[in-house]
Amino acid sequence: xxxxxxxxxxxxxxxxxxxxxxxxxxxxxxxxxxxxxxxxxxxxxxxxxxxxxxxxxxxxxxxxxxxxxxxxxxxxxxxxxxxxxxxxxxxxxxxxxxxxxxxxxxxxxxxxxxxxxxxxxxxxxxxxxxxxxxxxxxxxxxxxxxxxxxxxxxxxxxxxxxxxxxxxxxxxxxxxxxxxxxxxxxxxxxxxxxxxxxxxxxxxxxxxxxxxxxxxxxxxxxxxxxxxxxxxxxxxxxxxxxxxxxxxxxxxxxxxxxxxxxxxxxxxxxxxxxxxxxxxxxxxxxxxxxxxxxxxxxxxxxxxxxxxxxxxxxxxxxxxxxxxxxxxxxxxxxxxxxxxxxxxxxxxxxxxxxxxxxxxxxxxxxxxxxxxxxxxxxxxxxxxxxxxxxxxxxxxxxxxxxxxxxxxxxxxxxxxxxxxxxxxxxxxxxxxxxxxxxxxxxxxxxxxxxxxxxxxxxxxxxxxxxxxxxxxxxx
Amino acid sequence: xxxxxxxxxxxxxxxxxxxxxxxxxxxxxxxxxxxxxxxxxxxxxxxxxxxxxxxxxxxxxxxxxxxxxxxxxxxxxxxxxxxxxxxxxxxxxxxxxxxxxxxxxxxxxxxxxxxxxxxxxxxxxxxxxxxxxxxxxxxxxxxxxxxxxxxxxxxxxxxxxxxxxxxxxxxxxxxxxxxxxxxxxxxxxxxxxxxxxxxxxxxxxxxxxxxxxxxxxxxxxxxxxxxxxxxxxxxxxxxxxxxxxxxxxxxxxxxxxxxxxxxxxxxxxxxxxxxxxxxxxxxxxxxxxxxxxxxxxxxxxxxxxxxxxxxxxxxxxxxxxxxxxxxxxxxxxxxxxxxxxxxxxxxxxxxxxxxxxxxxxxxxxxxxxxxxxxxxxxxxxxxxxxxxxxxxxxxxxxxxxxxxxxxxxxxxxxxxxxxxxxxxxxxxxxxxxxxxxxxxxxxxxxxxxxxxxxxxxxxxxxxxxxxxxxxxxxxxxxxxxxxxx
Numbered sequence: 001x002x003x004x005x006x007x008x009x010x011x012x013x014x015x016x017x018x019x020x021x022x023x024x025x026x027x028x029x030x031x032x033x034x035x036x037x038x039x040x041x042x043x044x045x046x047x048x049x050x051x052x053x054x055x056x057x058x059x060x061x062x063x064x065x066x067x068x069x070x071x072x073x074x075x076x077x078x079x080x081x082x083x084x085x086x087x088x089x090x091x092x093x094x095x096x097x098x099x100x101x102x103x104x105x106x107x108x109x110x111x112x113x114x115x116x117x118x119x120x121x122x123x124x125x126x127x128x129x130x131x132x133x134x135x136x137x138x139x140x141x142x143x144x145x146x147x148x149x150x151x152x153x154x155x156x157x158x159x160x161x162x163x164x165x166x167x168x169x170x171x172x173x174x175x176x177x178x179x180x181x182x183x184x185x186x187x188x189x190x191x192x193x194x195x196x197x198x199x200x201x202x203x204x205x206x207x208x209x210x211x212x213x214x215x216x217x218x219x220x221x222x223x224x225x226x227x228x229x230x231x232x233x234x235x236x237x238x239x240x241x242x243x244x245x246x247x248x249x250x251x252x253x254x255x256x257x258x259x260x261x262x263x264x265x266x267x268x269x270x271x272x273x274x275x276x277x278x279x280x281x282x283x284x285x286x287x288x289x290x291x292x293x294x295x296x297x298x299x300x301x302x303x304x305x306x307x308x309x310x311x312x313x314x315x316x317x318x319x320x321x322x323x324x325x326x327x328x329x330x331x332x333x334x335x336x337x338x339x340x341x342x343x344x345x346x347x348x349x350x351x352x353x354x355x356x357x358x359x360x361x362x363x364x365x366x367x368x369x370x371x372x373x374x375x376x377x378x379x380x381x382x383x384x385x386x387x388x389x390x391x392x393x394x395x396x397x398x399x400x401x402x403x404x405x406x407x408x409x410x411x412x413x414x415x416x417x418x419x420x421x422x423x424x425x426x427x428x429x430x431x432x433x434x435x436x437x438x439x440x441x442x443x444x445x446x447x448x449x450x451x452x453x454x455x456x457x458x459x460x461x462x463x464x465x466x467x468x469x470x471x472x473x474x475x
Numbered sequence: 476x477x478x479x480x481x482x483x484x485x486x487x488x489x490x491x492x493x494x495x496x497x498x499x500x501x502x503x504x505x506x507x508x509x510x511x512x513x514x515x516x517x518x519x520x521x522x523x524x525x526x527x528x529x530x531x532x533x534x535x536x537x538x539x540x541x542x543x544x545x546x547x548x549x550x551x552x553x554x555x556x557x558x559x560x561x562x563x564x565x566x567x568x569x570x571x572x573x574x575x576x577x578x579x580x581x582x583x584x585x586x587x588x589x590x591x592x593x594x595x596x597x598x599x600x601x602x603x604x605x606x607x608x609x610x611x612x613x614x615x616x617x618x619x620x621x622x623x624x625x626x627x628x629x630x631x632x633x634x635x636x637x638x639x640x641x642x643x644x645x646x647x648x649x650x651x652x653x654x655x656x657x658x659x660x661x662x663x664x665x666x667x668x669x670x671x672x673x674x675x676x677x678x679x680x681x682x683x684x685x686x687x688x689x690x691x692x693x694x695x696x697x698x699x700x701x702x703x704x705x706x707x708x709x710x711x712x713x714x715x716x717x718x719x720x721x722x723x724x725x726x727x728x729x730x731x732x733x734x735x736x737x738x739x740x741x742x743x744x745x746x747x748x749x750x751x752x753x754x755x756x757x758x759x760x761x762x763x764x765x766x767x768x769x770x771x772x773x774x775x776x777x778x779x780x781x782x783x784x785x786x787x788x789x790x791x792x793x794x795x796x797x798x799x800x801x802x803x804x805x806x807x808x809x810x811x812x813x814x815x816x817x818x819x820x821x822x823x824x825x826x827x828x829x830x831x832x833x834x835x836x837x838x839x840x841x842x843x844x845x846x847x848x849x850x851x852x853x854x855x856x857x858x859x860x861x862x863x864x865x866x867x868x869x870x871x872x873x874x875x876x877x878x879x880x881x882x883x884x885x886x887x888x889x890x891x892x893x894x895x896x897x898x899x900x901x902x903x904x905x906x907x908x909x910x911x912x913x914x915x916x917x918x919x920x921x922x923x924x925x926x927x928x929x930x931x932x933x934x935x936x937x938x939x940x941x942x943x944x945x946x947x948x949x950x951x952x953x954x955x956x957x958x959x960x
Contacts, residue, residue, distance in 0.1 A: 039577055043797045046557045046579060046676040048711050078793050080840070084813055089796020138813075140801065269840035270848060274683035274790055277712050393620070 003198040003236070005229045006206050007164050008156035011171055012149050013181045014126065014189040015058045020146035021125045022049030022092065027148075029187055033131065033141035041146035043087035048275050051076075054281055055148040058180040059123050060289045062150055065174050066118050068103030074279040080269040086095075086129040093151075095270040098122035099281070106173075107166040108140055116167050116273045117155030124149050145239050150355050156195065156206065161225040165218050168192060175299050177322045191216040196228040197242065207232070207244040212256050215249050220357050224249040228256050289442050300325055308338035318461075323360045324350075327367050334371030337378055344370055348391055373401040383462060386410050412461045419464055422455045423448075423472050437473050448473065478503040479639045480957070481887070483548050483696040484640060497537070497547030498587030501530035501591050501641075504549045508593065508640045511960055514621060517635040519554045519612045520562050521594035522791055529909055532766050533589040544699050546589035551641040554595040555602055555631045556687075557676040565678045567599045568711055568800050569824030579676025580706040580711065582647060588703055589786035590802040593641050596631030600826045601721070601795065602649055602680040604628050605898050606887055607656070616885070617660060618958035619924055623654045623882040626656030632690040633660035637925075637958045643691045643700050648784050649684045650903025651877070653733045654914035655689050658696045658927030661956060663944070666902075667698045667933045669909035672701075672713035673712050678795040681787035682713075682932045684906040689883065693954050694915060694945040698722035701937060717935060725783060725942040731765030733943060736870035740776035741901055747880040753918030753926040754876055755946070764946055769870055773862040778855050779904040785839045785852035786907070792836030798824060821930040831892065856907050863931075864907045873931040875901050877914045882925040901929060911937050915944045916953035 023040035034466045039047040056074075061069050077095035100121035107114055126149050128142035152171060158164045162164055172190055175181040181188050197209035212228060215221045227249075232242050247256040297304070297319050304315040305323075324345065332341040349370065353360060371388060376382045382390065382405055394403050405411055426448060429436050433444045452465050477498050481489075489495045505523050512518050526549065533547035554564050557575035563568045566860065586592070599609040607615040607630025615630040618637040619621040625634040629646025631654035636644060646653040648666035648780060657664025665688045670686040679685060689700035700724070707716035742754070758768060800806035800820025807819030825833070837847040876896055888895045905912045910931060917928040928947075932940035948954050 042802065044557075044576065044796070044803070045563070045565070045678045046575075046674075048675050048713075050710060050712050079794050082796065082799065082814070082817055084799075084801050085819075087797060087802060089799065092794050181736055267842045269793070269837065269842070271793070271843075271845070272791060274681075276678075342762060390831065464626070 001239075002201040003229075004201045004203070004207075005156035005159060005225070006156050006169065006199060007160075007225060008195040009154045009158065009164060009166065010193040010195070011152040011154075012191050012193075013062070013151060013152060013175050015055060015148040015180055015184050017052060017054045017058065018146055019052055021052050021123070021148035022146055025146065031143055033139065034143060036143045038146070041087070042142060049092060049273075051276060051279065052148065055123055056099070056281065057146075057289055058178075059150055060281065060286060061123060061178050061180055061293060062152070063080075063100030063103065063121055064290055064293060066121070066152070066171070066179060067105040068100035068118060068121060070281055071097060071099055071101060072281055072283075073097060074099050074281065076273045076276045076279075077270045081266045082131055082140075083127070085130050085142075085145070087142060087145055088126065090125035091125060091127065092273055094122035101250055103172050105161060105167060107170050108386050109160070109162050109166050114157075114163065115165075116157045118245070119153045121150055121152045124151060127370050131307060134253070156197075157340075161222045161229070170216060171235050173320065177294060177297055179294065181268065185216050188216055191255055193227075194220060194221060194225055196232070198227055198229060198232045198236070205274060208244050210242065210245055210256070212248050212249050213248050213259065219387060220249060220251050223251075223254050224256055227254060231256065231317075240343060258321070270450045272427045288435070294322070308332060310338060310342055314346065316341045323358070327360055327363070329428045330367035331374070335366050335374040335378070337374055340374050340378070341371070344374060349386060352364050352391075352395055365391065366400065369394060369401060378407060380461065381405060381475045382410055382411060383458070386412065386458060410459060412459050416464060419452065419456065419460055421466055422452050422460070423468055424450045426455065427472060434473065439474065445469065445473070477639070477726055480691045480929050483643055483699050483738055485542065485598075487542070487544055487546075489543045493537070494768055495839060497530040497549070497591060498527065500547065501526050501549045501593070504593055504641060507638075510636050511618075511640060514611055514616065514960065515634050515638050515640070516613055516615050517596055517631040517638060517640055518551070518594045518627075519564055519566065519597050519610075519631070523594075525561075525563045526591050526593050529591045533591060536589050541630075543588040543591075544627060545585055545703055547591065548642050549591040550585065551593045551596050551632070551635050551644045553598050553629050553644070553646045554647060555598060555647055555678045556595075558582055558595065559679070560905065561595065562593065563678070564612070565602070566598045567611055567824065567826065567829070569821075571611065571805065573804055575676075577676060580673035580708045582676070584704050594906055596629075596644060596805045598631055598646075599628035599666055599828070600653075601678065601791070601829050601843075602647055602685075603630040603654055603791070603828050603832050605651070605895055606883075606885075606888065607631065607634075608885060609826055611826060613950050618925070618960050619661065619880050620882075620922070622884055623924060624659070624661035624885050626878075626882060627689065628652040628656075629664075630656050633657050633662055633948065635665065636660065636662040636690055636692060639958055640956075642698055643689060643699075645687060645704070646903075648686050648688055648906065649681050649787060650906050651899040653690060654912055654927070654929060655878050655904050656774055656898065657914040659882035659889045659925065661925030661927075661953070661958070662689065662690055663694055663697045663915045663916070663954070664927075665701060665937070666905065666912045667727040667937055668703060668706065668715075670904075670909040671705050671911070671935065672712055673706075673711040673714045675708055675710040675714075677910040679790075681790040681923050682794060683786055683790060684783075686906070692947045694913075694941060695723060695726070697913065698726075698941045698945075701941075711747055715935075720938055722938055722941050725938055726945045728942060729765065730761070730943050733766045733872070733939075735761060735768050735868040735943075736765045736771035736873045737768055738771050738773045738776070738866065738875060740773050741836075741875040745879075746876065746921060747750040747957055749881060749918070749919075749920040750876050750879065750926055754874075754928065757917045757928045758874065760947060761943075764950055766943070770808075771866045771869060771873070771958050772781055773859075773866060773904065775858045775862050776853065776904055779859055780900055782852045782855045782859065783899075783903045784835065784896060784906060785848050786856060788832045788836030789839045789849050789852075790836065792833045792840065795825075795829070795833055800824070828892070860908045863910055865905075867933045871932075872936070875927045875929045875931065877901060881920040881922075881926055896946075903932055908909070910934055911940060913944050914939045915948055916956070917947070917951070918953060919956065925953070
């Protein structure tokens with residue numbers, strides 16, 4: 001029997017607000033344990049939550065960018081369960097009235113474009129974390145408790161691990177474009193739970209699903225889903241039954257294992273949080289947020305095609321992140337050579353960023369400097385080859401491209417006299433090759449170009465060298 | 476008249492004229508506590524040393540010409556209010572050694588005016604009870620008759636006023652916890668409109684019902700104290716941003732022409748004869764003062780107690796989840812792992828009534844029962860709110876008994892929780908509706924126990940009920956009666 005996987009994803013997006021969702025504490029990562037806390041996020045007796053408006057605004061931005069409708073009335077609910085990293089004994093979340101409903105994202109896998117439904121997006125607070133180890137004891141760090149999250153729940157519309165990853169990447173691209181999430185997956189800023197089931201091809205009823213918790217990289221999501229699909233199919237083929245349960249992915253072994261079964265599932269006893277008043281979102285507010293939305297990846301892609309006449313491939317690569325796109329645009333506008341800017345950004349710049357493990361935000365060569373460099377090429381001052389040297393130099397030691405060219409004497413020589421002298425000298429020293437060329441073996445032309453460039457230390461203008469060589473060799 | 480018998484407004488005049496110092500008043504009250512509290516047990520913690528320092532500071536402030544309504548006035552707080560640096564127990568073993576790291580907003584506002592804290596008052600554990608018997612620190616006794624309960628849960632707040640151990644106190648009222656003990660102890664107790672006073676720093680029992688209010692010797696003091704603590708607090712999302720009036724401004728206007736409703740569901744067969752007589756006399760007095768009476772109906776009154784015990788316990792089951800021995804409060808020893816630590820700490824830290832209500836509330840919210848219990852209760856709550864809206868379309872205020880009987884005996888109802896719950900039948904609907912109510916002394920039982928009457932007003936209609944209560948008080952002598960202790 002052939003099986004068809006069915007996948008739905010619940011993504012937790014950590015919001016990039018300065019302060020927590022229900023108190024004024026900083027959301028900064030990496031502080032001393034329990035430093036970023038107050039009576040509210042420590043859940044001391046008598047403390048009360050007050051909603052951070054920015055979180056609502058970010059949620060509206062996410063909803064508008066994923067084609068959701070925004071609920072005018074919003075209720076926060078308490079999700080009750082005991083765990084030491086959950087100081088109140090309940091998590092403030094949203095239950096039956098989430099802020100965003102019924103959206104979708106279009107993904108492309110191979111040649112196929114497919115619409116993936118988004119059931120809902122809701123706002124909630126993160127828990128703290130347990131620190132095990134030292135001295136056999138366990139500690140609780142509540143710095144993260146109260147960090148704002150959006151939970152984005154997809155419909156079970158995904159049919160393969162590739163679709164799941166494409167959907168995740170698309171969502172990731174949107175939230176990072178919007179600037180509402182720092183996108184740091186290692187620190188858990190973007191993590192997902194995958195609901196996976198399989199059913200016979202052609203069936204219309206879904207199989208029993210397993211939920212794989214807290215996977216925090218695209219690669220692991222792919223691995224976890226693929227492992228889970230195979231596990232479930234093998235189980236069924238061996239006459240077994242998939243049970244509804246929560247599973248954990250072990251990235252070291254590439255397997256999922258059972259965490260808790262359905263019978264151990266919590267009864268969260270959701271009810272409206274009486275400490276918070278309903279959040280009313282007016283259509284005015286929604287329109288103000290809409291007006292301030294940044295350009296989204298798809299719009300930027302289309303604009304790059306028309307405004308800069310870029311090939312589709314270039315537009316796609318350059319719009320993969322907002323930072324890369326911004327870098328390209330600044331460079332292209334400063335040097336007025338879009339194609340050359342695209343080549344440099346996708347080529348030399350991306351390669352050097354990758355080789356040195358540098359993020360684009362930390363790039364030592366500003367878009368303006370790269371533009372200056374491109375202008376030096378376009379103006380005939382240096383060749384492309386020399387430009388790479390200059391780029392390397394300003395990456396390592398800083399400085400302005402023009403100044404580096406000047407100081408290191410890298411300017412291109414277009415003076416025909418100097419180039420002619422070099423050609424004469426080389427022809428005189430290589431009579432044999434001159435004969436060969438003249439007898440029709442024009443392959444040796446490259447040899448002469450190489451010799452001239454070597455003599456001129458790479459600074460000769462290649463076009464001038466070509467012209468003069470052709471004339472002289474022709475006799 | 477002894478210093479410890481005086482009201483806020485009289486002491487304020489004396490302090491302002493430098494006829495007395497805050498230090499003298501504070502010393503007199505501390506001595507009074509020393510003399511009487513072994514018999515009453517109104518205080519869980521007495522903060523004598525700090526009180527003397529704060530009184531001296533208040534005297535300096537007064538000497539510098541700054542004498543606000545509460546400057547130099549010694550007060551005490553129900554032990555549910557967080558008081559920075561002072562033990563705050565909520566009358567629970569769970570918080571027996573919990574030193575509050577910050578001040579509740581209501582107390583911070585009083586402190587800002589220079590009020591002097593004498594100590595923290597006994598109550599039912601986590602405000603769950605109607606008798607002040609459910610305290611890890613032993614029951615408080617009624618100063619009028621020590622065989623009897625003072626009422627609850629703010630029993631200490633009322634008993635301390637009746638025993639003249641503090642000039643004024645704060646309590647909290649979730650289902651009658653200010654008004655019922657005030658009635659049983661012969662003092663004035665005001666439950667403001669939900670949202671009128673910040674709940675920040677007040678240990679939560681049932682968040683949608685809890686409200687902070689004053690317990691005082693007379694109506695004028697209640698008005699003054701409410702004026703000091705009321706108003707929007709950015710730290711409490713449910714506190715309402717509407718202006719705080721001068722609550723004493725209408726005192727001289729009288730009540731001629733005021734329309735007073737008598738809800739027929741509150742004057743039932745089997746109402747205690749002394750309570751009935753007190754109500755009849757009070758109604759006659761209000762008539763003499765020019766009020767007009769109209770019979771009204773609050774048809775869903777019968778469902779209020781059941782509704783309350785679903786909503787309040789549901790919220791409590793969640794509010795009390797934070798007491799698990801991990802970060803503060805009682806922690807069990809010799810436990811096997813995290814879950815055991817949390818379960819044992821709660822088993823040891825909470826008393827019987829608290830556990831009963833946590834279980835009730837957990838049940839009401841559980842999957843499969845939510846619609847039948849919690850959701851149904853919320854719908855009935857809406858009907859009860861509408862009852863009051865309809866009534867206030869016809870009348871300016873309502874007059875009712877506070878409790879069906881005067882204070883019962885200690886131990887009389889502790890074995891029958893349901894009987895205990897029913898004693899709050901006239902106060903509970905007020906919290907469900909979120910409106911304001913006041914209890915004022917109106918009579919005395921044959922056996923010498925005080926009986927109060929309840930005036931209920933529209934949301935944010937505190938001025939009206941205070942004005943009516945003031946007129947009644949001025950026309951009667953009940954508030955001058957003193958417990959013999």
